[in-house]
Amino acid sequence: MIRAILIALTIAGTAASAETLRLAATTSFNNSGLSDVLLPAIAQDTGLDVQLLVVGTGQAIWLGQSGDVDAILVHSKSAELAFVAAGYGSHRREIMYNDFVVIGPSGDPAQVRAATSAIEALQSIASAQATFVSRGDDSGTHRKEMALWAAADHEPADFAAWYREVGAGMGASLNSASAMNAYILADRASWLNFGNKGDLSLLFAGDPALFNQYSYLPVNPERHAHVKAQAAQALENWLVSPRAERIINGYEIGGEALFVFNARP
Numbered sequence: 001m002i003r004a005i006l007i008a009l010t011i012a013g014t015a016a017s018a019e020t021l022r023l024a025a026t027t028s029f030n031n032s033g034l035s036d037v038l039l040p041a042i043a044q045d046t047g048l049d050v051q052l053l054v055v056g057t058g059q060a061i062w063l064g065q066s067g068d069v070d071a072i073l074v075h076s077k078s079a080e081l082a083f084v085a086a087g088y089g090s091h092r093r094e095i096m097y098n099d100f101v102v103i104g105p106s107g108d109p110a111q112v113r114a115a116t117s118a119i120e121a122l123q124s125i126a127s128a129q130a131t132f133v134s135r136g137d138d139s140g141t142h143r144k145e146m147a148l149w150a151a152a153d154h155e156p157a158d159f160a161a162w163y164r165e166v167g168a169g170m171g172a173s174l175n176s177a178s179a180m181n182a183y184i185l186a187d188r189a190s191w192l193n194f195g196n197k198g199d200l201s202l203l204f205a206g207d208p209a210l211f212n213q214y215s216y217l218p219v220n221p222e223r224h225a226h227v228k229a230q231a232a233q234a235l236e237n238w239l240v241s242p243r244a245e246r247i248i249n250g251y252e253i254g255g256e257a258l259f260v261f262n263a264r265p
Contacts, residue, residue, distance in 0.1 A: 023051065105183070
């Protein structure tokens with residue numbers, strides 16, 4: 001059974017007339033806190049009552065394939081392209097991006113700070129057999145991690161007890177890493193909004209391989225006739241609007257922006 005956090009936002013005075021749209025979105029998007037800013041603005045401007053099903057990218061795609069949501073907001077390009085190619089999504093629209101970062105103990109026993117690439121950072125962790133927390137949940141973050149391990153010529157299935165798969169969302173996985181004082185791959189937005197950092201620090205960032213694009217994909221009404229295609233289009237129109245751009249680019253924590261809007265008209 002899909003485990004999801006259902007977030008229902010209803011603006012006072014519009015509940016009776018608002019149209020509900022079900023959007024499967026990643027835990028990293030929700031953990032960033034941006035959804036708390038966007039959803040009220042969407043409701044105010046469009047009248048849409050957006051209900052978020054907060055899951056990993058793999059689960060979000062499964063919900064879209066099953067027709068259980070009207071649209072998805074995810075961050076795994078290859079999976080998104082396959083979703084559209086198979087006819088489950090009508091199209092893919094890029095909305096915003098940030099980046100992945102390597103988090104770990106401030107003492108940095110694996111010397112990740114000295115790495116010149118994300119691959120070298122993971123190789124250093126593997127060589128030191130330093131405790132590493134993996135989301136292990138088929139999310140966009142987990143898929144990125146797996147791709148990086150493959151590029152580093154490592155197979156996590158062969159790792160010993162220092163590699164810990166927790167099967168959880170970004171916030172819960174960061175909590176596990178904090179409790180274990182472990183390394184972890186996270187998206188920058190979730191890290192900045194994370195309140196239980198403990199002795200963890202951001203140790204490595206800036207490699208182009210860590211680019212993290214978020215895209216919006218409406219579920220194809222030709223595959224699932226019951227989906228709310230017009231409402232999904234209305235939400236897309238808002239997400240690529242100047243108002244969305246101002247909110248997304250203006251969302252900061254501690255003076256640091258969490259996302260960059262890059263939707264094309």
